[in-house]
Amino acid sequence: MNVHILEMPLDFGASRHGSDMGPSAIRLAGIKEKLESIGHTTYVHTDIFKATAQEYEKPGNPNAKYLKPIVRACNKLASSVEIITSEGDFPLVxxxxxxxxxxSLAGLAATAKKTGQKIGVLYVDAHGDFNTNETTPTGNIHGECLAASAGLGLPELTNLYFDGQKVDPKNICFVGSRDLDPGEKKLMKEAGVTVFTMSDIDRQGFDTVVEKVKTFFKKVDIIHVSFDMDCLDPMFAPGTGIPLPGGLTNREALLLMEEIATTGKVKSAEIVEVNPILDVRNQTAILAVNLAARLLGETLY
Ligand SMILES: [Mn+2]
Incomplete structure (x- = not known):
């Protein structure tokens, strides 16, 4: 497959800086070489937007900080993702x-609109990212992004790239959740998303949850995998902005990627929140590379 690696050195959405260096760390960990070793042809895009330093920008709206640069960067990303997915290639952001x-979701949704395909989102994250400008406790847009893609929140975000909802929240499935704010929890329940928390995983076993996730996506045509490294336990992924104990093991996360790949429906993905400043010997970026490989068809035997 043709895999387009889209580097997005953007950390305006988080209060802890440094994830803008994530693409560089993942590049150093050998993402291109790894994907080529399992038979893909790769194209690396390092020029989607020119990042300015967060340290020298003004946050603006306290409930949606750095809105303008985020919208600007994401519009450019959406346009690249639309072109790539229209050609049947795979964007890995x-x-x-x-x-x-x-x-990424705006770009994929633009393509899906043309082909009439229904999108599902697998959101692997410790957090919900389902706040709006009204419920946000921090004002950080990385905590509002999924709600916005589902049509909730500031119009600048919900109407990014094209007007209206990018994904029906009923087609969103969370795995690994363990820190949801009261306001977003309410919104998630009202919106009808499906959530497999760490407690669900502990009660039911990981394998059962994985099977349920695969069953969930039977109702959609294509899947976008949005993988936040903070879903992992900090023991395995210390290099992330908001590390939170009690997370997935590396083996669980790798298995989830391997299994979701078997649906044959995954058409785009992103791996986010690798923060090299907080990492130890680049292990979080190395794990990100291995997760991407499993998602793109690598098996152990
Ligand atoms: Mn997240």
Whole structure:
């Protein structure tokens, strides 16, 4: 397959800086070489947008900080993703903070609109990212991005790239959730998303949850995988902005990627929130590379 690696060095959506160096760390960990070793042809895009330093920008709206640069960057990403997916190629977006999902989903949704395909989103994350400008406790857009893609929140975000909802929240499935804000929890319930928390995984076993996830996506035509490294336990992925104990093991995350790949419906993905400043010997970026390989068809035997 033709895999386009889209580097998004954007950390405007998070209060802890450094994820703008994520694409560089993942590049150094050998993403291109790994994907080529399993038979893909890769194209690396390092020029989607020119990032300015967050340190020298003004946050603006306190409930949606750095709105303008995020919208600008995500519009450019959306346009690239639309072109790539229209040609049947695979966009693999490397964050950056999670706000890049606004761009990837908008681009994929634009293509799906033309082909009449129904999109599902597998959102692997410790958090919900389902706040709006009204419920946000932090004002960070990486905590509002998925709600916006589902049509909730500021019009600048919900109407990014094209007007209206990019994904029906009923087609969103979360895995690994363990820190949901009260306001977003309410919104998620009202919107009808499906959530497999860490407690669900502990009660039912990981394998059962994986099977349920695969069954969930039977109702959609194509799947976007949005993978936040903070879904992992910090023992395995210390290099992320908001590390939170009690997360997935590396083996669980790798298995989930391997299994979702078997649906044959995954048409785009992103791996976000690799923060090299907080990492130890680049292990989080190395794991990101292995997760991408499993998602793109690598098996152990
Ligand atoms: Mn996230």
């Amino acid at each position: 490397l964050g950056g903070d999670h706000s890049v999902v606004l761009g």
